[in-house]
Amino acid sequence: MKQDKHIIDQMGCECLLSRTRILNRVLTGIYDDELRPFRLKATQLNLLVVVARIGPIRRIDIGKRLHLDPSTLTRNLRVMLTNGWIEEVADGEDGRGLPLQATVQGHDLVNQVGPAWRKAQDRVQKLVGKDGATLLRKLAANMIELPSG
Amino acid sequence: MKQDKHIIDQMGCECLLSRTRILNRVLTGIYDDELRPFRLKATQLNLLVVVARIGPIRRIDIGKRLHLDPSTLTRNLRVMLTNGWIEEVADGEDGRGLPLQATVQGHDLVNQVGPAWRKAQDRVQKLVGKDGATLLRKLAANMIELPSG
DNA sequence: GGCATAATATTGCATATGCAAGTAGATACT
DNA sequence: AGTATCTACTTGCATATGCAATATTATGCC
Numbered sequence: 001m002k003q004d005k006h007i008i009d010q011m012g013c014e015c016l017l018s019r020t021r022i023l024n025r026v027l028t029g030i031y032d033d034e035l036r037p038f039r040l041k042a043t044q045l046n047l048l049v050v051v052a053r054i055g056p057i058r059r060i061d062i063g064k065r066l067h068l069d070p071s072t073l074t075r076n077l078r079v080m081l082t083n084g085w086i087e088e089v090a091d092g093e094d095g096r097g098l099p100l101q102a103t104v105q106g107h108d109l110v111n112q113v114g115p116a117w118r119k120a121q122d123r124v125q126k127l128v129g130k131d132g133a134t135l136l137r138k139l140a141a142n143m144i145e146l147p148s149g
Numbered sequence: 150m151k152q153d154k155h156i157i158d159q160m161g162c163e164c165l166l167s168r169t170r171i172l173n174r175v176l177t178g179i180y181d182d183e184l185r186p187f188r189l190k191a192t193q194l195n196l197l198v199v200v201a202r203i204g205p206i207r208r209i210d211i212g213k214r215l216h217l218d219p220s221t222l223t224r225n226l227r228v229m230l231t232n233g234w235i236e237e238v239a240d241g242e243d244g245r246g247l248p249l250q251a252t253v254q255g256h257d258l259v260n261q262v263g264p265a266w267r268k269a270q271d272r273v274q275k276l277v278g279k280d281g282a283t284l285l286r287k288l289a290a291n292m293i294e295l296p297s298g
Numbered sequence: 299g300g301c302a303t304a305a306t307a308t309t310g311c312a313t314a315t316g317c318a319a320g321t322a323g324a325t326a327c328t
Numbered sequence: 329a330g331t332a333t334c335t336a337c338t339t340g341c342a343t344a345t346g347c348a349a350t351a352t353t354a355t356g357c358c
Contacts, residue, residue: 007263011198016273016282017180018195019289024173025216026292031166043314046167049160060336067174069316074338095323096336114156124165128288133165135284139277140168143175192344209306218346223308244353245306
């Protein structure tokens with residue numbers, strides 16, 4: 001029973017996942033808050049920026065950059081295709097799905113939300129501090145398996 | 150056009166949310182991986198640990214500790230109630246929903262998964278390093294609005 | 299007591315996320 | 329060419345997440 005208490009208290013007090021998820025929820029809320037006027041979710045902006053900067057890019061390579069499951073991408077990108085922010089490129093190189101690029105509207109949207117993103121980014125910078133920001137970037141860089149492209 | 154490139158590259162290279170979400174996905178995957186044999190998701194374990202340690206506790210206070218929306222808690226806890234890991238406590242003090250506590254099975258489950266959680270925790274510790282772990286804990290602590298209980 | 303306001307929980311809606319299984323196209327090996 | 333394997337994507341299923349609106353109860357004020 002003493003041992004039981006020990007392990008459960010460890011889970012409660014030390015668990016790094018619990019902490020990371022809290023951080024994730026708070027930060028997501030801040031960005032979503034600033035982006036709301038544009039009817040754009042933070043996750044969608046992240047995807048749009050990757051497609052706009054790197055595209056044309058295949059789903060699989062987006063997944064490697066953002067550590068996202070292909071099935072998640074199929075569905076999240078479908079919304080963005082429907083909204084006309086991105087489009088498939090007919091290159092005919094590989095029959096297993098076409099690469100994606102940002103449409104003109106997509107590029108416009110990115111530029112329009114720029115200041116809102118900046119505001120959220122500044123709020124978060126202030127919240128996590130200089131060390132926090134540096135470390136978050138370093139950690140994420142370690143996680144990503146960058147494709148050649 | 151130069152300016153456009155500037156802001157979109159900032160979003161791609163600096164965005165702290167993108168980094169945090171990647172980190173969140175990688176870490177969640179590691180814990181889920183270790184917990185899979187127990188048919189328990191990492192998010193559920195986080196909730197179960199809070200209820201088992203702090204309970205009886207109301208949904209609203211769980212939400213303050215984990216920065217979770219009440220509606221999210223209603224649904225996530227419903228699964229755990231159905232699974233018999235937690236139960237409502239009839240205290241009659243407040244008609245707006247009953248506090249929750251862990252059942253005997255819930256406590257047993259927590260103890261059973263202890264070693265698996267430890268394994269995931271160690272893997273993540275190694276991944277983020279000592280500084281990473283320290284900072285993640287510090288950041289999360291700043292986010293949480295601890296209720297009196 | 300009676301009403302206005304606040305607090306707690308739930309439901310409807312939309313998106314986010316990943317696993318397992320399945321489909322279809324590409325590659326390699328013979 | 330033919331088959332085995334691999335790769336990219338999709339679908340079914342289950343859970344995770346939050347906002348807006350709603351229901352119900354508490355609380356404060358008169």
